[in-house]
Amino acid sequence: MTNIIRPTLILDKEICLNNIKKMARKAAEYNLKFRPHFKTHQSAEIGEWFRLFGVDAITVSSVQMAEYFAANGWNDITIAFSVNIREIENINRLAANINLNVLVENREAAAALAGKLMHKLGVYIKIDTGGHRTGISSSKTGAINSILKQLNVNSKITFKGFLTHAGQTYSAKSTNEIFSRHFDAVLQLKALKQKYKKEFPNIEVSIGDTPSASICTIFDGIDEIRPGNFIFYDLMQYNLGVCSLDDIAVKMVCPVVAKHPSRNEVVIYGGAVHFSKEAITNVNGKNIYGRILTAQNHTKELLPPLNYVSKLSQEHGTLKVTHNQLKNFTIGNFVEIIPVHSCLTANVMGHYITTTGKIISMMPKY
Amino acid sequence: MTNIIRPTLILDKEICLNNIKKMARKAAEYNLKFRPHFKTHQSAEIGEWFRLFGVDAITVSSVQMAEYFAANGWNDITIAFSVNIREIENINRLAANINLNVLVENREAAAALAGKLMHKLGVYIKIDTGGHRTGISSSKTGAINSILKQLNVNSKITFKGFLTHAGQTYSAKSTNEIFSRHFDAVLQLKALKQKYKKEFPNIEVSIGDTPSASICTIFDGIDEIRPGNFIFYDLMQYNLGVCSLDDIAVKMVCPVVAKHPSRNEVVIYGGAVHFSKEAITNVNGKNIYGRILTAQNHTKELLPPLNYVSKLSQEHGTLKVTHNQLKNFTIGNFVEIIPVHSCLTANVMGHYITTTGKIISMMPKY
Numbered sequence: 001m002t003n004i005i006r007p008t009l010i011l012d013k014e015i016c017l018n019n020i021k022k023m024a025r026k027a028a029e030y031n032l033k034f035r036p037h038f039k040t041h042q043s044a045e046i047g048e049w050f051r052l053f054g055v056d057a058i059t060v061s062s063v064q065m066a067e068y069f070a071a072n073g074w075n076d077i078t079i080a081f082s083v084n085i086r087e088i089e090n091i092n093r094l095a096a097n098i099n100l101n102v103l104v105e106n107r108e109a110a111a112a113l114a115g116k117l118m119h120k121l122g123v124y125i126k127i128d129t130g131g132h133r134t135g136i137s138s139s140k141t142g143a144i145n146s147i148l149k150q151l152n153v154n155s156k157i158t159f160k161g162f163l164t165h166a167g168q169t170y171s172a173k174s175t176n177e178i179f180s181r182h183f184d185a186v187l188q189l190k191a192l193k194q195k196y197k198k199e200f201p202n203i204e205v206s207i208g209d210t211p212s213a214s215i216c217t218i219f220d221g222i223d224e225i226r227p228g229n230f231i232f233y234d235l236m237q238y239n240l241g242v243c244s245l246d247d248i249a250v251k252m253v254c255p256v257v258a259k260h261p262s263r264n265e266v267v268i269y270g271g272a273v274h275f276s277k278e279a280i281t282n283v284n285g286k287n288i289y290g291r292i293l294t295a296q297n298h299t300k301e302l303l304p305p306l307n308y309v310s311k312l313s314q315e316h317g318t319l320k321v322t323h324n325q326l327k328n329f330t331i332g333n334f335v336e337i338i339p340v341h342s343c344l345t346a347n348v349m350g351h352y353i354t355t356t357g358k359i360i361s362m363m364p365k366y
Numbered sequence: 367m368t369n370i371i372r373p374t375l376i377l378d379k380e381i382c383l384n385n386i387k388k389m390a391r392k393a394a395e396y397n398l399k400f401r402p403h404f405k406t407h408q409s410a411e412i413g414e415w416f417r418l419f420g421v422d423a424i425t426v427s428s429v430q431m432a433e434y435f436a437a438n439g440w441n442d443i444t445i446a447f448s449v450n451i452r453e454i455e456n457i458n459r460l461a462a463n464i465n466l467n468v469l470v471e472n473r474e475a476a477a478a479l480a481g482k483l484m485h486k487l488g489v490y491i492k493i494d495t496g497g498h499r500t501g502i503s504s505s506k507t508g509a510i511n512s513i514l515k516q517l518n519v520n521s522k523i524t525f526k527g528f529l530t531h532a533g534q535t536y537s538a539k540s541t542n543e544i545f546s547r548h549f550d551a552v553l554q555l556k557a558l559k560q561k562y563k564k565e566f567p568n569i570e571v572s573i574g575d576t577p578s579a580s581i582c583t584i585f586d587g588i589d590e591i592r593p594g595n596f597i598f599y600d601l602m603q604y605n606l607g608v609c610s611l612d613d614i615a616v617k618m619v620c621p622v623v624a625k626h627p628s629r630n631e632v633v634i635y636g637g638a639v640h641f642s643k644e645a646i647t648n649v650n651g652k653n654i655y656g657r658i659l660t661a662q663n664h665t666k667e668l669l670p671p672l673n674y675v676s677k678l679s680q681e682h683g684t685l686k687v688t689h690n691q692l693k694n695f696t697i698g699n700f701v702e703i704i705p706v707h708s709c710l711t712a713n714v715m716g717h718y719i720t721t722t723g724k725i726i727s728m729m730p731k732y
Contacts, residue, residue, distance in 0.1 A: 005452040006430070039680060061681045064372070081681055082623045084635045085698040086371040105624055108697040133682055134624045134633040167679075257448045258471055258500045267500040269450045273713050277643040313533070314405055314709055315427045315447055316499055331474035332451040343680055347639050348714060350731035365716035365731075 003357065004334065007254045007270040009345060011352040011360065015249035016231050017049060023213065023230055024053035030219045035059050035078060037208065037228025040343045042363040043352070044072035046231070059208070059226040063087045063094070068363045070098050079103070080165065080208065080226060082126055082134060085112040095119035101160055105135050106143075110150035117156050124163040124206065127192065129185035131167030138162075138188040141195070161204035161223070162192045169211035175241045182212035190221035214242045234342035235291055236280055245300055245338075250352075251293060252337045252345065254317065256329050265310075266319040266329045270337070272312045276344035282308055292319065293336040294328075302338070309337060369723065370700065373620045373636040375711060377718040377726065381615035382597050383415060389579065389596050390419035396585045401425050401444060403574065403594025406709045408729040409718070410438035412597070425574070425592040429453045429460070434729045436464050445469070446531065446574065446592060448492055448500060451478040461485035467526055471501050472509075476516035483522050490529035490572065493558065495551035497533030504528075504554040507561070527570035527589070528558045535577035541607045548578035556587035580608045600708035601657055602646055611666055611704075616718075617659060618703045618711065620683060622695050631676075632685040632695045636703070638678045642710035648674055658685065659702040660694075668704070675703060 020036075027034035036050055039061035047058070047069060057076035060066045066077045067090070078101040083091070085108065094100050101122035104110045113123065125147055128135030136143050151157045166185040172178040189205040196203050206224035207213075213227035214237070232250045233243040254270030275289055282288035283305045290309035291302050307325050311318035317337075321329065329335065339345040346352070352360040386402075393400035402416055405427040413424070413435060423442035426432045432443045433456070444467040449457070451474065460466050467488035470476045479489065491513055494501030502509050517523045532551040538544040555571040562569050572590035573579075579593035580603070598616045599609040620636030641655055648654040649671045656675035657668050673691050677684035683703075687695065695701065705711040712718070718726040 005456070006428075006450065062372075081635070082633070084372065084621045084623050086621050090371070106697060109623070112698065132626075132629065133677070133679065133684065134626070255450045255452050257450050257475070260498075260500070263498065267448070269447070272642065272644070272710055276638065276714075277645075277710070278638070279643075311499070313499060314713075318499065331472060332478065344638055344643070347680075 004253055004353075005255070007252060007274040009274075009349040009352050010251050010253055010355060011232075012249045012355050013049070014355075015247065016046070017052070019231050019233065019247060019249065020050055020053050020055075023227060024055065026213070027225055032219055032222060033057065033224040035206070035224055035226050036231070037061070037080065037226050038069060039065060040228040040231055041346060042068075043360055044069065044363075045360050046352075047072060047074065059228065063090045065363060066094055066100065070094060075099060077101070078122075078124070078163075078206075078226070080163065082106075083109040083113060085109055088112055088116045091121070092116065092118050095121045103163060104147055104151070107146055107150055110147045113157065114150050114154040117154050120156050120158070122158050122160040123151055124160050127162045127164045127189065129164040129166050129168070129188045130181060131165060133165070133167055135164065138192055144192075159200055159203075161200070161206065162189055163206040163208070164189060165208045166212060167209060169209050170236070170240070172211070172240065175215060178211050178240065178242070179216055182216045183218055185212075186218060186220065186222060193221055210237060211240055211242045229343060232342035232346070234345075235338045235340045236278075238338070239280060245302060248338055250339065250342045250345065252290065252339055253334050254337060256331050256333055256335060259326065259329060259331060261326060264321050264323055264326055266321055266326070266335070268317040268319060268335055269315065270317040271315040273314055273348055274345070275309070275312055275317065275337075275339050276341065276348045277312055278339075278341035278344050280340050286310060288340070289317070290337040290339050292321075293338060370619055370719075371621070373618060373640040375640075375715040375718050376617050376619055376721060377598075378615045378721050379415070380721075381613065382412070383418070385597050385599070385613060385615065386416055386419050386421075389593060390421065392579075393591055398585055398588060399423065399590040401572070401590050401592045402597070403427070403446065403592050404435060405431060406594040406597055407712060408434075409726055410435065410729075411726050412718075413438060413440065425594065429456045431729060432460055432466065436460060441465060443467070444488075444490070444529075444572075444592070446529065448472075449475040449479060451475055454478055454482045457487070458482065458484050461487045469529060470513055470517070473512055473516055476513045479523065480516050480520040483520050486522050486524070488524050488526040489517055490526050493528045493530045493555065495530040495532050495534070495554045496547060497531060499531070499533055501530065504558055510558075525566055525569075527566070527572065528555055529572040529574070530555060531574045532578055533575060535575050536602070536606070538577070538606065541581060544577050544606065544608070545582055548582045549584055551578075552584060552586065552588060559587055576603060577606055577608045595709060598708035598712070600711075601704045601706045602644075604704070605646060611668065614704055616705065616708045616711065618656065618705055619700050620703060622697050622699055622701060625692065625695060625697060627692060630687050630689055630692055632687055632692070632701070634683040634685060634701055635681065636683040637681040639680055639714055640711070641675070641678055641683065641703075641705050642707065642714045643678055644705075644707035644710050646706050652676060654706070655683070656703040656705050658687075659704060
């Protein structure tokens with residue numbers, strides 16, 4: 001850590017490997033295909049760590065990301081983002097070279113694919129199992145049939161099955177609620193699978209969020225899981241009760257630049273361009289952008305909840321701390337912070353430094 | 367616009383030039399040194415546009431940014447971020463080559479600079495005029511004197527004066543409140559200048575925010591302004607009443623990928639990795655991440671406030687729209703969005719495309 005002089009995203013490779021191993025084992029145990037989401041790390045080098053555990057198929061969130069990982073030797077990729085019909089030429093180029101799957105959720109995209117696709121492509125229909133970000137409600141079989149009819153026009157297209165991102169687990173108030181929301185999503189996908197199995201004997205259903213993949217134990221009828229965040233975890237997952245502090249593989253290290261005892265605040269070099277501005281709500285009802293690590297007796301601990309990152313401007317971060325903690329912050333020293341959402345923090349930082357000092361690069365921005 | 371296929375940050379150079387011209391003229395009119403903040407655009411190429419209006423001194427928000435612009439021919443730079451004492455070696459290297467100013471606000475940083483500085487350096491004392499992000503309250507002359515004493519130890523250091531970022535203008539509820547908060551900040555700096563003028567005859571005071579620089583007209587006793595955002599402006603400035611829609615030089619162009627009539631929502635390809643997650647509060651009390659542009663009769667207009675970007679995940683954006691507007695969104699077409707905070711949007715996008723299709727690059731991430 002002696003070379004660190006400014007906000008730095010530190011990555012613990014050992015924890016990452018352990019997180020991958022656990023998830024790969026769990027998938028094997030439940031007879032699930034493990035297709036991890038690479039949008040979390042966006043790094044070819046980190047991608048290689050998954051191969052150690054037999055991973056040969058991945059999920060990405062954009063066509064550009066698929067191009068990047070295809071160029072880095074991955075040839076079985078699902079782009080888990082509803083097809084943007086402006087990118088069909090790029091999809092065509094990728095489909096010519098790798099096993100590619102995409103998602104559709106409306107007739108417009110299905111028709112555009114059917115009209116322009118020139119190479120073998122797998123297509124999942126995106127189902128909204130309750131997250132209400134996007135996708136077709138599982139009850140709307142009319143809409144599903146209409147998409148299937150469109151897809152059927154082009155013999156290069158294989159309908160693979162149904163896919164959901166059960167993002168509703170992120171707003172669960174307890175792990176029990178994660179279990180019940182996940183179970184409900186599983187039931188919906190299973191029912192769809194049953195309904196369409198006769199017509200499509202090879203139909204598969206795929207589920208994707210880190211909370212359920214981490215802690216749930218019912219995957220009856222599910223064929224594939226696509227968690228991404230679990231390789232790093234973060235404060236959001238910790239707050240959901242989905243991981244322990246020891247499972248979190250990332251931390252931001254930031255220098256202290258000022259202290260304001262009159263308002264129990266510490267100013268760090270580390271702002272929105274380092275953390276992103278993802279916030280969760282703290283125990284006091286205020287926005288929180290991160291929590292502060294402390295090393296007590298060689299074990300990693302968090303300072304109590306009323307010590308937290310309370311504000312972020314472009315380069316400044318403000319720590320709200322309790323009066324008794326203020327003395328532990330020294331100008332020029334470093335604070336270690338668990339970010340709220342590791343995917344977005346990694347995205348703005350653009351690279352990692354491992355605990356052994358190695359730089360790991362990420363996909364270029366454009 | 368025919369080449370656009372994915373979320374794209376469009377920059378109108380003509381508007382930028384006009385915004386620079388207006389601010390440069392205003393500075394000249396009020397006899398203020400114009401030292402624009404380059405953290406907004408982070409681009410050497412855009413930096414050159416300022417030279418057309420006589421700008422030869424700039425502000426940046428990090429040592430790295432100072433290094434980047436110094437390498438691109440700027441030799442009078444103020445790093446408007448309280449000195450991070452871990453970066454003094456870098457500051458020394460820069461100070462050896464250009465006219466460099468930094469900020470201090472505590473004895474620790476002053477002592478570290480005084481102890482290690484080997485080249486000529488200008489130092490401002492950072493004053494908190496009411497924003498309460500960081501800096502010394504203008505009434506704390508004891509703390510100021512203690513810093514001056516530390517700085518005095520090293521003859522390479524020139525105390526330049528007092529500097530504030532009156533960030534309190536951003537939380538103003540009206541333009542009148544911007545006027546009054548600015549006026550109060552001006553009075554505080556003026557009083558400090560008076561107090562220390564005898565001891566430091568060349569003392570200067572510098573003020574920095576875009577809201578006050580754009581609309582205020584009292585700069586009595588102020589020597590320098592350092593606005594940055596004004597080159598682009600954005601929804602935040604528009605909402606503050608600081609710019610008109612025609613002054614905003616940036617927009618995000620994003621493809622529509624899905625529509626959900628049951629909840630009056632449109633899903634776009636464009637998420638937190640494109641917009642950042644800076645939010646402001648909408649008229650309905652909800653978070654808003656952007657507003658939607660519409661071209662009516664060749665004039666740029668915003669759709670009414672209840673049509674807005676209501677959610678952002680990593681790659682998805684959700685537009686909440688009114689029922690009567692829903693028909694105007696078509697899957698595969700583009701929507702144009704004014705981002706909340708152009709500095710952070712530019713930072714995550716990493717580059718610009720001008721209205722004439724030219725790519726403009728930014729400072730590399732590391």
